[in-house]
Amino acid sequence: MIYLDANATTPVLPEVVEAMMPWLTERFANPNASYRAAKEARKAIETAREQVAALISAKLAEIVFTSGGTESTNAALKWLARLVGRKTGTVVTTAIEHSAVLRVIENFAQVGYATEMCGVDAGGRLEMGGFETACTKAKEGGGFSSVMWVNNETGVIQPLAEACEVAKSQGLAFHTDAIQAAGKVKIDVREVAVDFLSLSAHKFHGPKGVGALFVREGCRFEPLLRGGGQEKERRSGTENVAGIVAMGKAAELAKAWVDEGRDLRALRDDFEAKVVEGCEGVTVNGDLIHRVSNTSHLSFDRCEAAGLLILLDEMGVACSAGSACMTGKQQPSHVQKAMGFSDAKARSSLRFGFSRLNTREEAAEAAACVVRAVAKLRRVQGGGGTGPVVVYSP
Template sequence: MIYLDANATTPMLPEVVEAMMPWMTENPCNPNASYRGAKEARKAIEAAREQVAALVGASPDEIVFTGGGTESTNMALKWLARLVGRKTGRVVTTAIEHSAVLKPVETFEQVGYAVDRCGVDAGGRLELDEFRKACEAAKEGGGFASVMWANNETGVIQPLAEACGIARENGLAFHTDAIQAVGKIPVKVRELAVDFLSLSAHKFHGPKGVGALFVRSGCRFEPMVRGGGQEKDRRSGTENVAGIVGMGKAAELAMRDLDLRMKAVVSLRDAFESKLVEMVQGVTVNGDLIHRLPGTTHLSFDRCEAAGLLILLDDMEVACSAGSACMTGKQQPSHVQKAMGFSDAKAKSSLRFGFSALNTMDEVEKAAACVAKSVEKLRRVQGGSTGPVVVYS
């Protein structure tokens, strides 16, 4: 299989698996007990905390381990909602957030919070003037803001420094879903002064089922999960030692030669796009071409249904994702595509390809050929004709 869905998840690196194995096979101890094996497990957790903190430029005591990115995000948002209160509280976010943000925000709205879902431009980047007005409105009664670092569908990187600054000017706490960004581009919390940041291990070659929440030192925070008081009473429950150790190792590896790996992944992505533009007519590269993740490309294929392309590509053992959500068997434009102004036809013809440093140029060439063949076959079956090449800029 040629795996080009790194936005959905990434394969674990061999070094990560090796680091985890002793904690799954040799040391079964609960890290909260008092005997030697337990103390060794506690030491391993704290070492991993240092590794994850280093990856995002935080202090170790600002890292709370969780069961994944969605939990991290819910922990931050639900606490902030409690803090500002629903009578006057206002939530400022964007129209392109992941469902881990959108779903909690919907529940806040249902119980009385005012919610501003700020729009994006045609390239998928936050409209800062609209965001500023929303933050100014939230300043009166109290509120908070949540803006993703990079979009999971398009890979477009948001103007986070500007958004964080605007929120600060208006006295709003600031959360960012950095799940797609951490381990793929430099992420340093000190440079942006965010209050809460969500991350997930399996997006940067770590294990699934483990994540972390950065909580800025000095920020008020109460747990969503209460019990035995683990994680300094910020997230109760016996720690997943093997998963946390794996996340720490993945964080350490992600920091190593990050710039070089970014350049390598960019070369794969750009070569893939160039080959498709040469081989297939009617291809659109969607989203801002400057501010985007190194390994993500979001493409639309004129007169082609993405659902059909996925079937053909799966038969050819090329793994990618549809650029729009599938609901009840019928493909519908996603909220991200709607916010960017996609027509239904364009949205239904979109695919997302996600590259990682584990991919090769040989895979790029083979995958591009498979996509070109699939598009040709589908257009022939559908009786469509090719159109002109269109590239967003």
């Protein structure tokens, strides 16, 4: 299999597996006990905390380990909602957020919170004018904002620093979903003054089921989960020692990758060039300047993404549809609709996500498979040439 769905999850790096295995086998002690083996487990957790903190330039005390990105996001948003109160509180977010943000905010709206859903331009970047207006409006009764750092479907990098500055200038607390950004772009919470930030290990070559929430020093915070008082009373539940150790090692490797200036741009661009050259009617979606180097989001005229996925899977290429399948019907994703896609274009979109383990040879073979799959599907559907290539240019 040529795996090109790294935005969904990444393969766990061998070094990460090696780091976590002892804590799944002989080093199984509960880190909250008092004997030597437990103290070793506690020390391993604190080492991982240092590694995760270093990834985003945070302080050790600002890192709270969780079960993943969804929990981290829910913990931050639900606390902020309690803090501002439903009678006057306003939540400012964007139309392209992950469901871990949008579903929570939909629930807030159902129980009385005002919500401001800000739009994006054709390239998928936040429209700052509308965001500034929304934040100014939210200031009147108090509120908070949540803006993702990198979009999970398109890979488009949002103007996060500007958005955070605008929100904070209006007195709004600020959360960011940085799950797709970690290990791909530099994250420095000393430079970008977010109050809360969500991370998930399996997006940067760690295991599933472990994540972290950054809580800026000095910010009020009460836990989503209560119980034994682990994580300094901020997240109860016996710690997933093996997962946390693995996340720490993955964070250390991700930081080195970013610090060295390494990325997947050449790999991704070579793949796109071969697909565009081999197929008519291909659209490269999203802002071509402000996007992470691993993501390629493409639309194919007169092709259904569902059909392409089946053909590519048969050829040994794993990728994702650019639209979600809900209740048995192919529905355009909310991200693509926010960008102004027609239903037909949205249903023809695929997302290719490269990881650090992919090779040039795999990218070239995958591109050849895409070209063959598109040609085959068009023949089956009775289509032919579909006109010139269209590429979005910001």
